[in-house]
Amino acid sequence: MNPATWKSDLTSGFLVFLIALPLCLGISMASGFPPVAGILTAIVGGILGTVLGSATLTIKGPAAGLIVIALGAVTELSNGGSMADGYRRALAVGVVAGALQVVLAVSRAGVIGELMPSSVVHGMLAAIGVIIISKQTHTLLGVSPEGKEPLHLLAEIPHSLMQLNPEVFLIGLVALAILFGLPLLKFKWAKKLPGPMVVLAVTVPLGILFDLADEHVYSLAGHVYHIGPKFLIRLPGSLFSAMAFPDFSMITSAVSIKYIVMFTLVGSIESLLSVIAVDSLDPEKRTSNLNRDLLATGLANTVAAAVGGLPMISEIVRSKANIDAGAKSSSSNLFHGLFLLISVAALPGLLQQIPLAALAAMLIYTGSRLAAPHEFKHAYHVGPEQLLLFVTTMMVTLMTDLLVGVGVGLILKVVLHLKNGAPLASLFRTVVAERREGDTLHLEVGDSAVFTNYLGLSQRLKSADDSVRRIVVDFRNSWVVDHTVLHKLESLSHRWSDRELVIAGLDNHVPMSEHHLAARKRLRRSAVA
Numbered sequence: 001m002n003p004a005t006w007k008s009d010l011t012s013g014f015l016v017f018l019i020a021l022p023l024c025l026g027i028s029m030a031s032g033f034p035p036v037a038g039i040l041t042a043i044v045g046g047i048l049g050t051v052l053g054s055a056t057l058t059i060k061g062p063a064a065g066l067i068v069i070a071l072g073a074v075t076e077l078s079n080g081g082s083m084a085d086g087y088r089r090a091l092a093v094g095v096v097a098g099a100l101q102v103v104l105a106v107s108r109a110g111v112i113g114e115l116m117p118s119s120v121v122h123g124m125l126a127a128i129g130v131i132i133i134s135k136q137t138h139t140l141l142g143v144s145p146e147g148k149e150p151l152h153l154l155a156e157i158p159h160s161l162m163q164l165n166p167e168v169f170l171i172g173l174v175a176l177a178i179l180f181g182l183p184l185l186k187f188k189w190a191k192k193l194p195g196p197m198v199v200l201a202v203t204v205p206l207g208i209l210f211d212l213a214d215e216h217v218y219s220l221a222g223h224v225y226h227i228g229p230k231f232l233i234r235l236p237g238s239l240f241s242a243m244a245f246p247d248f249s250m251i252t253s254a255v256s257i258k259y260i261v262m263f264t265l266v267g268s269i270e271s272l273l274s275v276i277a278v279d280s281l282d283p284e285k286r287t288s289n290l291n292r293d294l295l296a297t298g299l300a301n302t303v304a305a306a307v308g309g310l311p312m313i314s315e316i317v318r319s320k321a322n323i324d325a326g327a328k329s330s331s332s333n334l335f336h337g338l339f340l341l342i343s344v345a346a347l348p349g350l351l352q353q354i355p356l357a358a359l360a361a362m363l364i365y366t367g368s369r370l371a372a373p374h375e376f377k378h379a380y381h382v383g384p385e386q387l388l389l390f391v392t393t394m395m396v397t398l399m400t401d402l403l404v405g406v407g408v409g410l411i412l413k414v415v416l417h418l419k420n421g422a423p424l425a426s427l428f429r430t431v432v433a434e435r436r437e438g439d440t441l442h443l444e445v446g447d448s449a450v451f452t453n454y455l456g457l458s459q460r461l462k463s464a465d466d467s468v469r470r471i472v473v474d475f476r477n478s479w480v481v482d483h484t485v486l487h488k489l490e491s492l493s494h495r496w497s498d499r500e501l502v503i504a505g506l507d508n509h510v511p512m513s514e515h516h517l518a519a520r521k522r523l524r525r526s527a528v529a
Contacts, residue, residue: 005328012325013335015194016059016318020336021343022196023318023366025233025351026359027062030136031070033087033310035233036242038062039340041309045300046337050330052296055275055288058314059322059333060300064366065270066263066311068131068402073259075148077250085247092246093256094305097263101298104268110290113272114458117451117484119379119386120409121273123393124266127405129370130154130398132363139360140176142168142231150398165225167210167218168357174206175199175361194321196362203358204350207232212355233354239344244308262403263311271297271313276491278319285497317366382483383512383519385416414452420521422448422480430456439469444505446477451484461492461501469499475520476505483512483519490517 024038031037038061045060054060073093078086104110134153138145142165147153179195207213215228236242250256275288293314301311322332343351371394379390392412397405418424426447433444441464445457457473464471473489475481486503493501509520 006331008326008328009331010335012322012327013332014339015325016322016332016336017339017343018194018197019321020059020061020318021340021351022200022354022359022362024062024340025354026363027064027067028310029139029233029356029359030064030067030132030363031062031310032074032083033070033090034236034242034244034308036235036239036344037244037308037310039344040239040242040307041304041312043337043341043344044304044307044309045312046333046335046340048300048303049296050334050337052299053292054296054300054330054333055278055293055314056286056330057282057319057323057327057332058275058278058288058293059318059336060297060312061315061318062310063270063313063315064132064363064370065125065128066267066313067363068128069259069262069266070310071135072401073255073263076255077259079250088244088247089250089256090259091244091305091308092248092251093259093263094309094311095246095302096251096256097260097267097311098298098301098303098305100260100264101268101294101301103298104264105291105295105298108291109268110272110292110294111455111458113269113276113290114488115451115454115484116269116273117389117410117413117482118487119382119389119483120393120406120413121269122375122379123390123409124397124402124406126371126375126390127394127397127402129367129372130394132367133371136360136363136367140169140172140357140364141165142172142357165227165231166220167212167225167227168231168355171203171206171210171355172357172361175203175358176364178202179361179365195365199358199362200354203355204353207353207355207358213353231356233352233356233359235344235348235352237348239341242308242344246306258403262401266402266406267301267311267313268294268297274314274316274319277316278314278323280491280494281320281323283323285495287495381513382515382517385512385519386483389413389416417448417450417480417482420480420519422450426479427452429453430460432457432460434460436468439467441468441471442474443471444474444477448480448482449475449478449485450480450482454482454485454488457485458488458492464499470502471499472502472504474505475503476508478505478509479522481506481509481520483517486517486519 024042025035028035028038042061049060073090074086077089131150134150138160141160143160143163145156147156178199182195212231275293380387393405393409396408430453431446435442509522511518511520
């Protein structure tokens with residue numbers, strides 16, 4: 001721990017703790033895990049992630065992006081039995097997935113975070129947002145739905161609205177008003193308030209006022225409604241009693257293998273993308289070692305699952321709050337974990353006064369940000385083909401699952417590249433001619449520059465020696481230049497403080513839209529000899 005930065009890290013760690021506490025509980029609830037499981041994960045991620053040397057300013061913990069996988073694993077692995085059995089079998093899946101993340105890190109596979117097309121990733125996240133909303137809306141209304149699948153749950157919302165429990169709904173409505181309204185306030189103090197903690201400060205007293213802790217009925221407009229502890233968070237008496245251990249009895253089944261693959265790939269990709277995004281926000285422009293971070297995440301995931309926790313990633317929202325609060329080093333992640341440990345150990349009674357409707361509101365707010373209309377608008381502005389990728393990935397995910405949705409999105413992107421003129425042989429081969437002029441390095445990219453072959457170009461850029469002050473990437477001989485490649489290059493140039501990156505050779509290419517990072521294809525008559 002650096003003595004020069006610990007005060008800043010302590011302050012930022014405490015602020016992130018205030019945000020993380022209710023979100024960890026809510027994500028656990030939505031995932032089919034016991035509420036305290038999310039806090040166990042954040043404690044392990046905060047302490048072990050820091051010790052193992054994860055990315056400098058990222059916060060490790062459970063994320064909304066993995067809710068769908070976690071809930072699916074618990075539900076399917078219950079195999080018609082109790083959800084408690086499904087939970088323990090899902091923990092076994094988490095242990096194996098964490099171990100596989102370690103293998104990926106040792107194999108230096110952290111680069112997969114650089115290869116994923118942004119439209120496919122955002123389409124996946126939008127689908128997750130819709131799924132979260134479809135499930136949590138019923139909890140906010142105080143109604144138990146009959147449907148299980150996202151599209152069925154969405155269709156059932158009007159029925160739940162007609163059957164809503166007024167007191168429960170009022171708590172959820174107040175929480176939503178705070179979360180959506182707080183960012184709209186122009187006051188400086190409002191910008192510094194952690195929305196989730198404000199929600200708890202208001203809704204916990206409301207829950208006490210409505211006496212949610214005691215089973216009773218009340219009448220309103222001629223209808224009778226039931227109220228009781230089932231509308232509150234339930235926690236074990238101590239952190240040790242909250243721990244659960246994996247059941248490996250179904251670990252070789254097809255269902256377990258499917259969820260091992262999903263946890264490993266989706267969790268790794270989402271975590272690596274978050275690290276890259278957080279690095280771009282770092283005031284000191286530090287670049288994280290993706291393989292080292294993936295190693296820390298994998299080891300922490302293995303430990304968390306072994307004691308009853310949810311899967312974790314490097315979480316973008318809490319990481320951004322960490323940076324905004326003035327964090328200087330990874331110690332802020334450690335402090336956030338320690339504060340969570342203290343809260344669960346010392347305040348279990350207080351935490352059990354939190355209404356489920358308030359947590360549902362936080363998750364609906366998160367889901368609405370993942371699937372916000374501006375995400376669709378942005379995809380369209382980048383290019384109609386990006387919107388097609390976005391919507392296809394989202395809809396296939398909603399109708400099937402995350403793995404199928406992402407797979408279909410990637411296949412569609414390859415098909416679009418071939419349609420736009422990318423040679424089939426070039427999809428997985430990087431053709432780069434390199435020449436040096438003084439302190440300038442010229443990289444002429446041939447055939448195509450797409451997400452499937454970007455790794456070769458990325459390695460050339462990163463391997464340039466320190467004497468190179470300017471790098472020119474020339475696409476004049478590329479038939480197709482992908483939006484993903486242009487986006488990655490722009491992000492890389494923003495992280496460079498002592499070197500200039502220039503994009504050249506696009507004058508003879510036709511852009512797919514007016515966006516400056518739109519994909520481009522070269523007409524055959526514009527071929528350069």
